[in-house]
Amino acid sequence: MNIEALDRAAIVEAVTAEVMKRLGQKDEPIACKKQAVLLTVEPLPELENMLKPYFEVRYYDETLRDCDVLIITNLCLQLLSNLANGISAGPRERFVLTMLLKGRKVVALEEGLNYRKYKSTAPVLLYKMYEEFTDKLSNYGIRVVKKQDVLTTCIEEGRSPDIHKVDHRTESFDGSNQPEVLNRKVITEAELKKCRLKNRKEIVIDRHSIITPLAQDYLRTQQMQVHRR
Secondary structure, eight states, X not given: OOXXXXXXXXXXXXXXXXXXXXXXXXXXXXXXXXXXXXXXXXXXXXXXXXXTTXXXXXXXXXXXXXXXXXXXXXXXXXXXXXXXXXOOOSHHHHHHHHHHXXXXXXXXXXXXXXXXXXXXXXXXXXXXXXXXXXXXXXXXXXXEEOGGGHHHHHXXXXXXXXXGGOOOTTOOTTOTTXXXXXXXXEEOHHHHHHXXXXXXXEEEEOTTOEEOHHHHHHHHHHTOEEEEX
């Protein structure tokens, strides 16, 4: 075997050893975005672009079996009635109801409630029935929000209790158990760390404030509570 062949063999051996070494190492977890699905019959680039920094956005199709957040952009009379009565009449209703049963976050646009455009002409009892259907959806866990509040609703961790219902009976004399009020449009991890340095376990933020993903993780690990006003 000549010197050139020996060199090639040495290189191959070195590369092979390095590859095997890396394969033996524990793979580092890859951070993946949560998936948000838009239930709509037409493209909505504005809403899609709003969600993309935080979610992998997909449009609903019948091949989908799961998601982290489901956004219903249009509640026609049929879809509203079927969901309110728990009727799985087709793939759309079945997917929405399944996501609710799985405990996924489901959001509906208030502007997509079609029956409301007939308020001035609809019989009172008929209109009231559809209003009751909307209330049922809220009771089932569907968040009915305005389009401008969709992003905040999608990225917030769970449904925060009303600030007026906070129990202050256990507050200490130094006020360390009082909620910290953060007047910020965007709540960051750094802001939350400052609160913890003050021994705060609860924060009060504006209902339109956005909590960054890192801040959400910090809230969860520190078991901090958020109250929106």
